[in-house]
Amino acid sequence: MKTVNSAAELRAARESMASPFGLVPTMGFLHEGHLSLVRRARQECSSVGVSIFVNPAQFGPTEDLDTYPTNLDQDLELLSGEGADLVWTPTTTEMYGRRYQTWVEVEDLTRYLEGEIREGHFRGVTTVVAKLFNSFQPDRAYFGQKDAQQAAVILRMTHDLNFPIEIIVCPTVREADGLALSSRNASLAAQERQAATVLYRALTAATERFNSGEREAKRLKAEMEAVLADEPLARTEYASVADPETLEESHGSIEQALLSMAVVIGKTRLIDNITVGD
Numbered sequence: 001m002k003t004v005n006s007a008a009e010l011r012a013a014r015e016s017m018a019s020p021f022g023l024v025p026t027m028g029f030l031h032e033g034h035l036s037l038v039r040r041a042r043q044e045c046s047s048v049g050v051s052i053f054v055n056p057a058q059f060g061p062t063e064d065l066d067t068y069p070t071n072l073d074q075d076l077e078l079l080s081g082e083g084a085d086l087v088w089t090p091t092t093t094e095m096y097g098r099r100y101q102t103w104v105e106v107e108d109l110t111r112y113l114e115g116e117i118r119e120g121h122f123r124g125v126t127t128v129v130a131k132l133f134n135s136f137q138p139d140r141a142y143f144g145q146k147d148a149q150q151a152a153v154i155l156r157m158t159h160d161l162n163f164p165i166e167i168i169v170c171p172t173v174r175e176a177d178g179l180a181l182s183s184r185n186a187s188l189a190a191q192e193r194q195a196a197t198v199l200y201r202a203l204t205a206a207t208e209r210f211n212s213g214e215r216e217a218k219r220l221k222a223e224m225e226a227v228l229a230d231e232p233l234a235r236t237e238y239a240s241v242a243d244p245e246t247l248e249e250s251h252g253s254i255e256q257a258l259l260s261m262a263v264v265i266g267k268t269r270l271i272d273n274i275t276v277g278d
Contacts, residue, residue, distance in 0.1 A: 003087045010088045010135055010163055017085055018046035023138035025129060028052040029069040030078050033173040035075045037142040040170055044094065049086040049116045049136050052077055052167045057124030064269075069186050077188055088135070093133065106153045106160070112247045113149050113240055113260060114271070126157050133163050141165055146180045148258055148273045149247060172272075174200065180272045192266040195233035199263055199272040202227035206259050210276045216256040217241040217250040217257065221267035228263060236271070237262040244275055 003009050014021070023042030027035050043050045046176055054073055059065035059265045072089065081088055103123050109115075110122040133141065141158075143151045149168045158167055173181045178200030179193075188196055203225040209223050224239040239261040250257050255278025 020139035023141045029183040198231040203274045215253045235264040
């Protein structure tokens with residue numbers, strides 16, 4: 001496994017690697033969710049690259065950039081064990097330079113859900129992913145369904161900007177009790193960790209209602225909100241029943257939907273989602 005820091009080193013290393021080349025973008029502090037993406041890429045591609053970069057452009061001024069967990073040595077050890085070929089660990093200066101001015105924005109899909117609460121977040125995501133695509137020149141790129149809106153936004157950006165890259169969205173990896181794996185889970189105290197299962201319990205309750213025949217969006221949303229309200233350590237930012245393609249909030253009878261939520265447990269903000277219907 002080759003680890004590089006600069007864009008020039010990355011380009012030189014990439015030139016000698018066989019295609020198809022798969023890319024797994026990450027912010028580090030890797031867990032089984034990230035590693036499942038690397039394994040999928042390893043199965044489907046001749047070469048696999050991983051980026052490790054905590055992207056300041058996608059954090060708001062009151063968000064947890066300064067306390068976001070990192071452990072580069074452990075990350076590199078895990079990636080070596082999974083057979084990654086190339087890892088890029090750029091600095092913020094390497095990624096953005098001085099007086100950075102160029103941004104990539106996807107419009108409609110970023111107006112809802114996370115985009116409504118985290119102003120500028122997706123501009124940071126799409127800009128850094130576009131730069132990663134340009135730097136690695138991958139044939140495929142792998143993302144997790146846990147960040148469903150992010151995946152939808154990247155799919156749209158890839159299509160609109162004619163990137164010759166296949167976007168692979170892989171299933172959410174969960175703990176035995178349903179909690180979606182996230183680097184932020186490490187910030188949860190023991191009692192908060194137990195309380196965090198409320199996200200999956202709320203999603204599961206609404207999914208069961210849907211599978212039992214309930215089709216009214218407002219009732220599915222109310223089901224999620226009721227479960228969340230029963231957890232005293234949870235503060236709900238939103239619970240949503242949205243169109244899986246447009247991400248607009250659904251009303252009336254539905255046949256498919258993205259059920260999603262953002263919930264703060266203690267000081268830790270968690271998101272999760274499930275898609276229901278065909």
